[in-house]
Amino acid sequence: MRALVAAGLVLAVASCSSPEAGGNAPSTAAPPQGLKVEEVAAGFSHGWDVGFLPDGSMLVTERPGRIKLVRNGQVTPVEVDLPNLQVRGEGGLMGLVVHPDGQRFTTCFNTTSDVRLVTYRLQGNRATKVKDLLTGLPSNSSGRHSGCRPTLAPDGTMFVATGDIARASNPQDRTSLGGKVLRIDPETGEGAKDNPFATSGNANERRIYSYGHRNVQGVVFRPGSGQAFSSEHGPDVDDEVNLLKAGANYGWDPSKGGTQGGYNENVPMTDLQRFPDAVPAVWSSGSTTEAICQAAFWNGKLAITALKGTKLLLFTLDDAGKVQNVSIPDELNDKYGRLRAARTAPDGSLYITTSNGSDDKLLRLTGDA
Template structure:
């Protein structure tokens, strides 16, 4: 059932950036637009809606982390059969569904001609995988795994699929294992481990010849960049040919990075965050990190009056030609911790947020200019996730 909410002169909490660190100004009014906009709940009943592939303004494919794929068209929601087995509740437990399951979904850039759909998932054999398939009569057909991680017992994290062009796509595999300066977990720095990396692959899953040749290798691998903790948002800007990564820190240290070929992004050697128990993470100083790693363009730390939480970013989108003029040219990101849809200004470093009744997992822009967002609730064992459409 569709639920409609009307907003006039929307009230925001604005986060003011100071030297790339954020301070919360409680109850500070900020109007995203002088005009009204609506937020419509267009589908519900998901546990953790995670990925969405846009076919058209009123047709989408949506993944649920519990292992289900849905087709939404003209208000009707239908489950697609033939999905692979994934790590979910009880295998090995709640942590698996928090960091694994059926993850992202993306259409091949020439989907209208070839019908290929791509998904990422944490397979029930413990490996992170990407597969492609087609849909016929609400069933997955020609199902073909095209990438399998070398790492077993992988915990998921991120696994976003973003297309560079019709031949190449990026895939991020996180590495948010507990790491401290005295007991570091070095997977993200290990070039023989796929975790903590952004990978670049051809449409058939093979390795591009122009991928970087990393230390210790004689030829290119799938790894495009490394030293990542947990990239949750991945966005490619065609006009500038720039890949942006939005990354979870531990406690604070959430980052926006410009992803460059073959570069090291520092985890767990250096972070602006600390661990959840207050223990330091960084093993080296900022000055040392500058000499061989790429520091973030922007980072968020834990505000003093936030209850001990950073923003916990979940997705990233640059808005262009939307139906909400004040959002055009800005980045939108989802905040899991603050339960907000947040707007980030790269020029000023300011971040503002619209409170949402749930954790914002994914944001996409529809062809007609509306914004669509996937929302999960607090109780991950119930089917109470939903999808909203934001329009002028």
């Protein structure tokens, strides 16, 4: 296994771990044994997300604006209208989640004016628009920090991870949907009735679950625990895994309270000096740039893909959600390039997409993790 160096901690060749924010380094763990990686399908371009259908087939979104249906290894384009889609930089067609009825799905994409969540109904290989679930998420014309990924929570609400679009005021502005984790009703797009700011007179604030984020790439729920974790891009260091708490501030403020113009990326990811009550990350990459992406729970561990890091990180957590160790399976370490999507299938396997731009793969992981 390749040696990596993170802030204050060497990640060993035999096993790998990274520092916890504000604490001692967790112990190392042996890499998983018997991991099997199967190439299910290929020929994608920046596969962004995966959704599972009742018949065992899958939907895969591609950032350039395509949705593919994968059934028994065969890939079929889905006929779908994505109104005013804008594909530029990091933006385009992004996250997707299949509704419990197995017929509808909601996807998230950049338009010429905003980022929006739109719900469709799938019939065969054709998707018909049902409704704009939520519009008006801020958008950067360059596509920068356009992270947007919906996920259904165990309680039936929809969590939506968003980026701050590199606009300095967004993360701390609770009237903006950028740089947030949202919690909405999947049928109406309105804020869940028991959200932390449910009594606010502002509809956007009523949708907010947590704020002070930079560019959240995904939210995942730990089975049987009530815990939710987010994975988030740091500026060029300090990628974060956060344990989400309702109404909490996660401390990203590149405007320094509006005292600075532009987008100051030299501020801490969690600025405890400005925000003493901000929630520190449960894990940070430190000086290493991993560009972590989507998170999924698999075989009892928190699995997170890395784009620049070109690897899969497997986090062992204690009952409180504290990181005990991090291992990196050799089978995915610098073998497939940039890794983006990570979704756990109904059969317990883990599906991952590569995001290299051409001939990207849909991978299935089974075995001991």
